[in-house]
Amino acid sequence: MTTPTNERHSSLGFGNLWAVVMSAEKPKNTSESVLLHPLDTAAAPEPELLCIFGTGDLGRSLGQRLLQSGYRVVYGSRRPTSCGPLPQGTQVMSHAAAAQSASVVFVCVHRENYEFLETLAPQLRGKVLVDVSNNLKKNLYPEANAEYLQRLIPGAQVVKAFNTLSAWALQNGPSDANRQVFLCGNSAEANQAVAKTATKLGFTVLDRGSLSAARELEDFPLQLFPEWRLPLRVAVGLIAALFFYVLIRDVIYAKVELGKDISFRIMVSLANKVFPIVSLIMLSLCYLPGVIAAFLQLYRGTKYKRFPDWLDRWMLCRKQLGLVALGLAFLHVLYTLIIPIRYYVKFRIAASTVLQMKENQTKEFNTVWAWQGDSFYSTGILGFGMFLLLGITSLPSVTNALSWREFNFIQSKLGYLTVFLCTFHTYLYGWNKFLRPSSYKWNTPPAFMLSLVLPTVVMVLKLLLLLPCVDRRLTRIRQGWERTDPKDDSRKSLLA
Numbered sequence: 117m118t119t120p121t122n123e124r125h126s127s128l129g130f131g132n133l134w135a136v137v138m139s140a141e142k143p144k145n146t147s148e149s150v151l152l153h154p155l156d157t158a159a160a161p162e163p164e165l166l167c168i169f170g171t172g173d174l175g176r177s178l179g180q181r182l183l184q185s186g187y188r189v190v191y192g193s194r195r196p197t198s199c200g201p202l203p204q205g206t207q208v209m210s211h212a213a214a215a216q217s218a219s220v221v222f223v224c225v226h227r228e229n230y231e232f233l234e235t236l237a238p239q240l241r242g243k244v245l246v247d248v249s250n251n252l253k254k255n256l257y258p259e260a261n262a263e264y265l266q267r268l269i270p271g272a273q274v275v276k277a278f279n280t281l282s283a284w285a286l287q288n289g290p291s292d293a294n295r296q297v298f299l300c301g302n303s304a305e306a307n308q309a310v311a312k313t314a315t316k317l318g319f320t321v322l323d324r325g326s327l328s329a330a331r332e333l334e335d336f337p338l339q340l341f342p343e344w345r346l347p348l349r350v351a352v353g354l355i356a357a358l359f360f361y362v363l364i365r366d367v368i369y370a371k372v373e374l375g376k377d378i379s380f381r382i383m384v385s386l387a388n389k390v391f392p393i394v395s396l397i398m399l400s401l402c403y404l405p406g407v408i409a410a411f412l413q414l415y416r417g418t419k420y421k422r423f424p425d426w427l428d429r430w431m432l433c434r435k436q437l438g439l440v441a442l443g444l445a446f447l448h449v450l451y452t453l454i455i456p457i458r459y460y461v462k463f464r465i466a467a468s469t470v471l472q473m474k475e476n477q478t479k480e481f482n483t484v485w486a487w488q489g490d491s492f493y494s495t496g497i498l499g500f501g502m503f504l505l506l507g508i509t510s511l512p513s514v515t516n517a518l519s520w521r522e523f524n525f526i527q528s529k530l531g532y533l534t535v536f537l538c539t540f541h542t543y544l545y546g547w548n549k550f551l552r553p554s555s556y557k558w559n560t561p562p563a564f565m566l567s568l569v570l571p572t573v574v575m576v577l578k579l580l581l582l583l584p585c586v587d588r589r590l591t592r593i594r595q596g597w598e599r600t601d602p603k604d605d606s607r608k609s610l611l612a
């Protein structure tokens with residue numbers, strides 16, 4: 117099959133190229149170029165030849181991948197004779213000779229060393245130059261590296277690509293987490309040539325348009341968990357605030373009012389109060405923006421108006437909010453499982469048994485308490501199970517395997533069910549504590565009550581949205597229906 121790129125290459129003429137390579141073998145040219153591994157020229161059609169400038173980490177890894185994917189590779193180096201080990205089967209030459217031999221040149225050199233390319237402008241005219249470079253910091257230079265390269269060699273077609281992959285990832289080939297190659301460039305033809313190579317290497321190509329997108333691509337590898345920042349800050353803030361709240365209500369209250377030192381409880385009891393509370397609050401924070409958005413659409417009577425920025429940002433980090441909440445719920449499970457082996461608990465059980473024996477009495481079995489305890493654990497287990505399911509289906513590999521309807525069913529319907537189960541679990545924990553005056557130490561509500569506010573609000577709002585008349589209206593709006601302004605209508609009729 118002859119693709120346009122192949123045609124371009126054949127018009128370059130590999131015969132001439134091999135004349136260049138073979139002549140490099142002659143003693144007079146050894147300083148210019150070295151053939152590491154002579155290729156069998158009698159073989160059927162020659163594979164495409166690509167050029168790499170720079171024999172560093174990335175250059176070597178890229179060369180290796182290209183060879184494995186059926187390309188021939190020629191390196192351009194400052195020191196063709198002493199550049200260290202290169203993948204078997206590649207040649208290395210001077211920059212000028214290497215540039216002339218291929219139509220695509222990967223520039224695997226740091227931006228700081230680009231100046232030498234200017235002297236190669238004549239040899240690089242009309243070539244596709246792939247800029248793979250990254251910077252150490254954002255906004256280090258006034259223009260993107262790829263734009264700088266284009267300015268140095270206006271006659272070439274610069275394509276920004278591969279910079280989001282590490283040398284390691286390139287060498288090992290694409291994995292699920294590292295499958296995408298972003299590229300951008302001003303020439304559609306050049307973009308396509310690079311995209312073809314990336315696809316042949318096994319990557320998925322995402323074309324981000326013209327070279328003006330290069331800065332964005334160069335910023336990608338410098339990002340530090342941008343979408344995790346807000347959820348983690350929320351988690352740390354809530355954990356700190358609630359820890360102080362329970363510390364004051366439990367430990368300090370016991371010391372001040374009862375003269376008892378229960379500070380040992382900080383390690384397990386307090387942790388096992390704070391983590392589930394923050395988890396439940398964060399779970400409801402995943403579902404609150406969706407409900408707010410629905411009410412906003414109902415109020416505005418259209419879905420075509422942009423949401424406020426804060427709501428947009430909030431909605432975009434729901435997955436991370438949910439995963440942090442899941443992590444905290446998992447800690448809650450672990451802390452709960454170790455309760456029976458705690459010294460304090462074993463001591464209390466033994467003490468109560470001994471007391472019953474001493475006083476020769478037996479505690480009656482309380483069926484209501486049994487119901488309460490079992491329902492409490494059961495809703496907790498079911499809620500956590502659902503929560504795990506939500507977490508698993510948010511993994512990209514699983515999400516990709518689900519249809520939109522399946523994803524929506526799990527994340528929305530089962531999501532609200534999870535909120536319900538976890539909230540109900542907490543209400544069951546509260547049980548008779550809501551009405552007991554001794555629960556309100558120093559006139560403050562217990563911490564678990566604070567965790568119930570948001571999920572209860574979410575569930576009440578969601579129930580309102582499920583009312584048939586509201587649901588019908590929202591569905592119409594989401595299908596594109598818009599409420600016409602009565603004032604506009606009256607003006608129109610006046611004009612008529």
Ligand SMILES: NC(=O)C1=CN([C@@H]2O[C@H](COP(=O)(O)OP(=O)(O)OC[C@H]3O[C@@H](n4cnc5c(N)ncnc54)[C@H](OP(=O)(O)O)[C@@H]3O)[C@@H](O)[C@H]2O)C=CC1
Pocket residue numbers: 169170171172173174175192193194195199223224225226227229232248249250251278279280281282283284
């Ligand atoms: N390493 C990685 O994981 C990744 C790297 N990149 C980018 O790839 C590019 C290369 O990175 P990497 O391979 O790690 O770097 P290295 O330092 O390992 O290699 C750079 C190569 O550039 C050449 N070079 C060095 N100085 C000069 C100079 N003054 N003039 C001309 N050529 C020079 C050398 O090759 P020679 O001696 O043969 O001339 C050298 O081996 C960088 O722009 C980097 O940002 C992008 C993504 C990931």
Ligand SMILES: [Cu+2]
Pocket residue numbers: 392448496541
């Ligand atoms: Cu619990």
